[in-house]
Amino acid sequence: xxxxxxxxxxxxxxxxxxxxxxxxxxxxxxxxxxxxxxxxxxxxxxxxxxxxxxxxxxxxxxxxxxxxxxxxxxxxxxxxxxxxxxxxxxxxxxxxxxxxxxxxxxxxxxxxxxxxxxxxxxxxxxxxxxxxxxxxxxxxxxxxxxxxxxxxxxxxxxxxxxxxxxxxxxxxxxxxxxxxxxxxxxxxxxxxxxxxxxxxxxxxxxxxxxxxxxxxxxxxxxxxxxxxxxxxxxxxxxxxxxxxxxxxxxxxxxxxxxxxxxxxxxxxxxx
Amino acid sequence: xxxxxxxxxxxxxxxxxxxxxxxxxxxxxxxxxxxxxxxxxxxxxxxxxxxxxxxxxxxxxxxxxxxxxxxxxxxxxxxxxxxxxxxxxxxxxxxxxxxxxxxxxxxxxxxxxxxxxxxxxxxxxxxxxxxxxxxxxxxxxxxxxxxxxxxxxxxxxxxxxxxxxxxxxxxxxxxxxxxxxxxxxxxxxxxxxxxxxxxxxxxxxxxxxxxxxxxxxxxxxxxxxxxxxxxxxxxxxxxxxxxxxxxxxxxxxxxxxxxxxxxxxxxxxxxxxxxxxxxxxxxxxxxxxxxxxxxxxxxxxxxxxxxxxxxxxxxxxxxxxxx
Numbered sequence: 291x292x293x294x295x296x297x298x299x300x301x302x303x304x305x306x307x308x309x310x311x312x313x314x315x316x317x318x319x320x321x322x323x324x325x326x327x328x329x330x331x332x333x334x335x336x337x338x339x340x341x342x343x344x345x346x347x348x349x350x351x352x353x354x355x356x357x358x359x360x361x362x363x364x365x366x367x368x369x370x371x372x373x374x375x376x377x378x379x380x381x382x383x384x385x386x387x388x389x390x391x392x393x394x395x396x397x398x399x400x401x402x403x404x405x406x407x408x409x410x411x412x413x414x415x416x417x418x419x420x421x422x423x424x425x426x427x428x429x430x431x432x433x434x435x436x437x438x439x440x441x442x443x444x445x446x447x448x449x450x451x452x453x454x455x456x457x458x459x460x461x462x463x464x465x466x467x468x469x470x471x472x473x474x475x476x477x478x479x480x481x482x483x484x485x486x487x488x489x490x491x492x493x494x495x496x497x498x499x500x501x502x503x504x505x506x507x508x509x510x511x512x513x514x515x516x517x518x519x520x521x522x523x524x525x526x527x528x529x530x531x532x533x534x535x536x537x538x539x540x541x542x543x544x545x546x547x548x549x550x551x552x553x554x555x556x557x558x559x560x561x
Numbered sequence: 562x563x564x565x566x567x568x569x570x571x572x573x574x575x576x577x578x579x580x581x582x583x584x585x586x587x588x589x590x591x592x593x594x595x596x597x598x599x600x601x602x603x604x605x606x607x608x609x610x611x612x613x614x615x616x617x618x619x620x621x622x623x624x625x626x627x628x629x630x631x632x633x634x635x636x637x638x639x640x641x642x643x644x645x646x647x648x649x650x651x652x653x654x655x656x657x658x659x660x661x662x663x664x665x666x667x668x669x670x671x672x673x674x675x676x677x678x679x680x681x682x683x684x685x686x687x688x689x690x691x692x693x694x695x696x697x698x699x700x701x702x703x704x705x706x707x708x709x710x711x712x713x714x715x716x717x718x719x720x721x722x723x724x725x726x727x728x729x730x731x732x733x734x735x736x737x738x739x740x741x742x743x744x745x746x747x748x749x750x751x752x753x754x755x756x757x758x759x760x761x762x763x764x765x766x767x768x769x770x771x772x773x774x775x776x777x778x779x780x781x782x783x784x785x786x787x788x789x790x791x792x793x794x795x796x797x798x799x800x801x802x803x804x805x806x807x808x809x810x811x812x813x814x815x816x817x818x819x820x821x822x823x824x825x826x827x828x829x830x831x832x833x834x835x836x837x838x839x840x841x842x843x844x845x846x847x848x849x850x851x852x853x854x855x856x857x858x859x860x861x862x863x864x865x866x867x868x869x870x871x872x873x874x875x876x877x878x879x880x881x882x883x884x
Contacts, residue, residue, distance in 0.1 A: 310576035313590055318583035363572045364583060390596020391698060391882055399595040400587035404701050414699055415621075417628075422621045429614035430702040432607075474699065533571050545572050 311366040314485055314516040315388060315405070320397035322358040322380075322387050322540075357383040359540040360397070365533075370507060370517045372531035372548060374524070374555050380540040381520045385487045388518070402516075403484030406431075408475055416463040420451055420473055423462055427477040441480050448506070449476035450499055468494040479506045486510055487518045492526070504530055524552050598878035599703075607703045615706050619713040626714075637718050638725050641677050645670050652790040662792050663828035663846040667733040671824055672789040672817045674726050678719045679755050679813060680780050685711035686759025687766035687773050690881050697882040704881045705874050708763040712756045719748075735825050743823035750863040751816045757866030760874040767881055787813040794850065809852045812862040819859055822851050 358380045365371050373381045386392045388399055389407035414423045424445050428438040449472045451457045451465075462470060471494045478486070492503050507517050507530055521527050527534060527548060534551040536544040544551050544561050554561060574581050581589065599607065627633050648669055652658045659665035689707040690697065697704060731737075766772050786793070793814070797805055808814075827833050829849050836847030852858075 310574065310578040313574070313586055313592065316583045316587040316592055318587070362583060364574065364586065365572075388595055389701075390879065393596070393879075393883065398584070398587075400583075400592035401595045402590070402592050405595065406701060407698070414696055415693075416695075417625050418621050426614065426618055426621060427700060429617055430611065430696070430700045430706070432610055432702070435613050435617075478700070547571070 313364050313366050314369075314402040315365040315518075316400040317361055317363050317384075317388070318398050318400070319360050319362050320358055320384075320387065320399060321356070321360055321395040322383055322392055323354050323356050323395040324383070324392060326353050326355055357540050358387065358537075361537065361540070361542045362397075363535060363542065363545055365516050365518070367516060368511050369533055370511055370519065370531040372527035372534040372552075373518060373520045373537060374522075374527060374534060374552065375537040375543075377522075379538050381537055382489050383540075384537065385489050385518060385520060388485070389487055401485055405485035405487055406478055406481075406483050407487040408478050408489060414462060414474060414477075417461055419461055420446075420458040420465070423473065424458075424477055427474075428480060431478075431481050433481065445476045445480050448479070448502060449473045450502075468496065471495060472499050475503055479503070479510065482513045483510060483515050485516050485518070487520075489520045490522070492519075493521060493523060500526070524556065528552060596879045598875065601872070601875060604703055604705070604875050604878065608705055608709070611702055611706045614702065615710045615713060618706070618710045619717060622710070623714050623717055634721075638722050641670075641674055641722055642725065644677070645673050648673060648790040656791065658791040660844045661795070661846060663834045663848065664733050664735065664825055665846075667730045667735060667825060668821060668828065669790055670726055670729050671821050674719065674722055675751070675817045675820050676784055676787065676789045676813055678715055678751065679758070679816070680784070681718070682712045682715040682755035682759050683762050683780065684776060685715060687762040687776055689759070689763045690767035691770060691773075694882060704878060705760060705871065708759040708874065709756055712752065712759045715755065716748075716752055730824050735827070738826060740823050740826045744820065747816065747819040747823055747859070750819075750859045753863040753867040754812060754816070757863075757868070757870030760870035761866075764874050764877050767877075783813060787811055787817070789813075789817065792849070810858060812859075812866075815852075815855055815859050815862065818849075818851060818855060821849070 361380075361384065373384065375381050383392060385407055387394060388401065389405045390399075390401075391407065414427060418426070424442060425438055428441065428445075429435070433441070446452055446458055449469075451469055451473055457465070457469065462473070465473070471492070475488075475492065475495070486507075488507075492500055495503065504526075507519075510517055517530075519527065519530055531548050534544075534546070534548040535542065536551050536555050538560075544554060573579070574586055578586060578589070598604070624634075627636050632639065645666075649659075649666065653665055653669065662668050686708045689711045690704065693707055697707075762772075762776075788794075793808070797808055800808070822829055828846075829851050831848040834846045834848040837845050839845055
């Protein structure tokens, strides 16, 4: 299926006189295979480990998963691209690979600058306070201490952590998953990104926060960035992205205007 | 929406770029391959730009470390002191090391604190990547910042316990002299050495989690052969010269000897501690010997460990955080 989609791309190159767009992410026929440790029959016993070392066999507990199979697309400056597909279709894997956290088996991913990935599980420093997390997160992203002081209040206000009392001075492990996700997004969004990858990170926030983050994504796009959004909430994809890529079984099913792709996806029709 | 019939066109280049392959397009706009490690000079520059992060991270961790303990940060000093007490009981009193080494308590405490500095930097370095995967996956920064920050934590701890160490040394009748200034360069060299080891162990620990099970044994062996709580020199005097020379290159011994000399130069003076036996036949403390070229060896270890460790860590930069 990916092959037909690919050949479509080649045939459909429009020879119009439109202005050239500036690409920020080029995904070129990417295959991703990752190794899962501790899968399989659970043979972790001492004798089996010993015999493995002696016979120099690969551990049976390592299994290879071919998560992305030959996906190609190009994203441009100022675009917000939604990624949809059922659970386990390879969306998150795709984002992790764009961020450079997963190696590609074949093909290549080219990006403008260093993409930042916001995942739902990405914990910062749980035993430190929210306040410390904001400061350290900003410093880690390369801000100077002066810039951090200047933006600190803005980040805390944006996250809305302090709306119900002084939560920012509590350790982050005491936060609910929604509060944690909100603070993480606020920290990451405090900096202008060339490419921002958001993996379900907004799903746990409340309505007011979702509205604020939509506005922030809009701003990031205006600052000539590209935003990728993985979500199972089709409405938030519709509201945020004008372009959507549908991935299924690690293959690109459809890439086009959000309206059309989401409609087909909801109907369960493949093009 | 007229483009509905032609959805794939959103991906393909337009205008003057039409017809370029993805690779050509990426090359034209100078896009870089995702997740490729920066060059070594660029990496050093990035790391230097994160120096505020390194110190802030170290301070925050240091404060958070003992929040669940009732005595709090007091443990930073209590732990090495209790270690000293145990060693004094076993090696000083039962095995009678205190008879042969001048100012034994001060000698022992300096050794324990200095060795502890290297030991804990290595242990923290081994876990620095594997314990912070969340941070590594969430934010992008040069990963060497983590092992370096953990070494800075150990340095901060050592500086705090230095206050206690100075108290112990003074209580044993040592008067501060000009050699105390040597504490600073000795500590600085050991810092670079520790950072190098922490960087090496961080990469090893990130790849092989089994190593953290093995580390306590390796470190304990190193501690016992380095003569932290007893003087090794009487035991190796009968060895062939070549082995004695090899033994003198042990970095732990070098940094401990430097610090002991800086604190208590008198104990290296054979006129003050001639050794032998007193009238009653008891053994008398014998002056310690500072090996020739010890500063040269200390500098060599610091430079070699730091440079090799840094390059070794950088070589796998793009792989940290991959699961």
